[in-house]
Amino acid sequence: MMGGGNPILPKDTVTFNVGGKMFQTTSTTVANAGRNSFFGPLFDDNWNLDNCNNKNGDDQIIFIDRNPECFGVLLDLLRTGELYIPPHLPEKLVYREAEFYGVSDHVRGAKWGPFEGNRVRLTKSVAGRAPGDGTAIRGGPDGGCCVAHGCIVHVYDWMMEELPPLNLDYQIVNDVGWLDARHVVVSACERLGRGDGGMGLFNAANGELRHKFQVHHDNQVKSFTAGALAFSNMIYCSCKGRSNEYGVGVWDQETGQQVDFFYEPLGWSLGDADRLQWLPTSNCLLVATLFPRKDNCYISLLDFRAKSMVWSWSDIGHPNNPVLVDDKRVRDAIGMEDASSICVVNEFEDLGFIDLRSSASKDDEPCYPKLAFHNSQLFSSMNDSISVFSGPDWVLTSRLRHPYGGPICDFSIAGDRLFALHSELNIFDVWEAPPSPPFF
Incomplete structure (x- = not known):
């Protein structure tokens, strides 16, 4: 044979x-x-x-x-x-x-080929309902995305077809995140005297509210404003209430029940946090409160097992830091565990690194105040473009630019796509990596 x-x-x-x-x-x-x-x-x-x-x-x-x-x-x-x-x-x-x-x-x-920032190409731009009201964009695990516009979250499947929106009944959305491919968590402001706000779990396919997360304090359910979100096997959210509910709450993903609450230490602003990020290697939560919400930046690592703040930093008292002095206020921060550092960027397009072991900073590189870290590459938005930094010295290796729609106010990387939300015309771009050439 x-x-x-x-x-x-x-x-x-x-x-x-x-x-x-x-x-x-x-x-x-x-x-x-x-x-x-x-x-x-x-x-x-x-x-x-x-x-x-x-x-x-x-x-x-x-x-x-x-x-x-x-x-x-x-x-x-x-x-x-x-x-x-x-x-x-x-x-x-x-x-x-x-x-x-x-x-x-x-x-x-x-x-789409494997995501690599130097290879992606612009494939489409999707216009929103009203110019200027886009606040956040989050890529989903199945290649879709969701976009927050005021009190509405618009959801798109991986074919970029719009699904029924998530309507928060005039509550302004602060943050949104994918719990999994079928569920979206939304955080929103409390309207004074209404007892609403907080967080909700929505069905991404039909927009149905499936669960509302509660904060318990002194054996009572409290109304609160929910801010930045982060996910591990738990759900983390910065919380700000009328009583003593200032800090970071923790909820179980399976049951939706509150399992912990890290109350805000004196002088810090955990309840006003702009970014939460779970660091799996450190088993800690990074919490950053940034300008313009606060005049000074506060960054900390919270260990919920020890109930302690194991690392903290503020730009107060660092006059020799060339990135973070005087009016060069920090606008975004992201933890990079592979490099044992936190990357920060200010409103003057200066990029700096805080070493988690020695609090030293590295040289500046140009970029704009939104950051992401994916597959050992650092991404930073600058006006209407996104810069890609690669290698151990974070060399600028590529720049993604699409000027239509105005400056980029937020961007997100998920699966094989990068989503960029423009601030002026309420348009988001979809960048994809082309497939690898076939071998014959």
């Missing part, structure tokens, strides 16, 4: 009738779709296709009442790992069929 491969036995083949068109393939190809796909139930625990074959070994034809052209595209994707959509076939139709078959992750993986 010629060739090094094993022969395809009848029991290893399966035939589909999709909308009247026949497709025959192998168990190996179908298994590539994964256990959670439409095809998963065709296999037993040992990944055998016996359940869809007759006892005599003849193929059983499985009928699927769906679009046959799209099925052919997706079947070829499972065979080769490459996605080719004929020009006459609408991409959105293929994407929706991929959702039905549970192979959208395969489509995303073939359409």
Whole structure:
């Protein structure tokens, strides 16, 4: 027998009738779709296709009442790992069929390469409802995103189709974050005397409020304003109430119940925090309160196990720091555990690093006050562009720029995409990494 491969036995083949068109393939190809796909139930625990074959070994034809052209595209994707959509076939139709078959992750993986800031390209810009009211954008784990506009959070799936919005009934949104691919957590201001505000868990697909998080103090439920959010296996949120509910609250992701509260020490502003970030290696929460909310920057690391502030820093009393003196106020900060440092940026486009071990700073680099750290690359927005810094010395290696829409007020990286929200025209851009070239 010629060739090094094993022969395809009848029991290893399966035939589909999709909308009247026949497709025959192998168990190996179908298994590539994964256990959670439409095809998963065709296999037993040992990944055998016996359940869809007759006892005599003849193929059983499985009928699927769906679009046959799209099925052919997706079947070829499972065979080769490459996605080719004929020009006459609408991409959105293929994407929706991929959702039905549970192979959208395969489509995303073939359409976009691994995220690398120096390779991304602008693929589209999405206009919002009203200019100038965009406040935050957050990329979702499945390639979609959500955008906060005043009291509304607009949600987009990975095809950039808008889903039903999250409406907070005139409560201004402070922050928003993805708990998982199906749920979004929103924090909002309390309106004086109304007893609203706080945090809510929403269904990302239909906008339904699923749970409202509460703060308990002195055995009573308290009304509070919720600010910056962060996630680990818990939900963290900066809180500001009318009594003594100033600090950072902690809620269990599974039950939604409050499990802890770090009360604000005298002289610090945990309840007004602009950024929370969970640092998994340190097992601590970074809390940063920044200008213009406060005239001085306060950064701290909270260890909830020891109930202590294990590290803290403020730009007060650092006159020799070239980045953070006088009117050069800190506008954003982000922890980089790989470099054992915190990166800060001020309103004059100066970038500096605070060493968590010695509080020393490094040389300046130009950038603008929004930061992100992803796959060992540092990203910083500057007016209408985003700079990408790489390597141990954080060298500027690329700059992403799209001037339409005004300055960038927020950006987010998730999965294989970078989302950038422009402040003036309420437009957000989607940057994607092109797929790697095939090897022949």
